[in-house]
Amino acid sequence: MILSLFFIFSLIFASSSAAVQDFCVGDLALPYGPAGYSCKSPSKVTVDDFVFSGLGKAGNTSNLIKAAVTPAFAPQFPAVNGLGLSIARLDLAVEGVVPMHSHPGGSELLIVVQGCICAGFISSSDNKVYYKTLYSGDTMVFPQGLLHFQINSGNTAALAFVTFSSPSPGLQITAFALFGNNLPTELVERTTFLDEAEVKKLKAVLGGTG
Numbered sequence: 001m002i003l004s005l006f007f008i009f010s011l012i013f014a015s016s017s018a019a020v021q022d023f024c025v026g027d028l029a030l031p032y033g034p035a036g037y038s039c040k041s042p043s044k045v046t047v048d049d050f051v052f053s054g055l056g057k058a059g060n061t062s063n064l065i066k067a068a069v070t071p072a073f074a075p076q077f078p079a080v081n082g083l084g085l086s087i088a089r090l091d092l093a094v095e096g097v098v099p100m101h102s103h104p105g106g107s108e109l110l111i112v113v114q115g116c117i118c119a120g121f122i123s124s125s126d127n128k129v130y131y132k133t134l135y136s137g138d139t140m141v142f143p144q145g146l147l148h149f150q151i152n153s154g155n156t157a158a159l160a161f162v163t164f165s166s167p168s169p170g171l172q173i174t175a176f177a178l179f180g181n182n183l184p185t186e187l188v189e190r191t192t193f194l195d196e197a198e199v200k201k202l203k204a205v206l207g208g209t210g
């Protein structure tokens with residue numbers, strides 16, 4: 001009886017140690033596929049692979065949106081490859097905004113560390129808007145793929161950290177997607193209901209042509 005229990009346990013341990021892969025630090029030299037990066041050889045992995053020090057410093061907010069997102073996604077922090085998560089730092093100067101955007105690959109959790117941020121998202125089922133002003137310590141969730149935004153609604157710089165349920169959540173900023181490209185103005189007018197002057201103005205501001 002004891003002997004057979006012993007055999008069962010040794011079988012369980014043997015099979016689980018064979019099946020479980022503890023980590024898959026991405027090898028950025030190899031191509032990126034639907035399942036992420038291929039694994040760096042475990043013999044070459046050190047503790048430093050699991051530490052990312054890039055989020056301690058404010059990003060440069062001297063830009064059109066007065067905001068900076070500093071990502072620690074798989075390309076910057078290959079240790080998150082295969083683990084289903086990642087993180088980024090969000091700096092919003094006074095009047096800063098992360099314009100309406102979506103992450104096709106993952107849901108987002110935001111925690112405000114400093115300042116106050118008006119944040120919200122829009123449901124895809126009925127275009128209902130969920131938005132609120134968040135203060136230091138507040139956390140808000142943005143479900144995967146939905147359009148959302150963050151605006152600095154205070155008169156000091158705001159700082160937040162955002163985590164994602166994907167090592168590569170992706171990012172598409174709606175205004176850049178619509179106007180920062182070379183789709184002819186006439187087609188942009190037809191597909192957005194905006195007039196020519198407005199489309200040309202937005203193309204100029206957002207780097208589009210045509």
Ligand SMILES: *[C@@H]1O[C@H](CO)[C@@H](O)[C@H](O)[C@H]1NC(C)=O
Pocket residue numbers: 060061062063
């Ligand atoms: C921030 O970005 C602006 C615009 O690209 C640049 O002129 C400036 O030198 C940058 N500041 C720092 C501290 O890197």
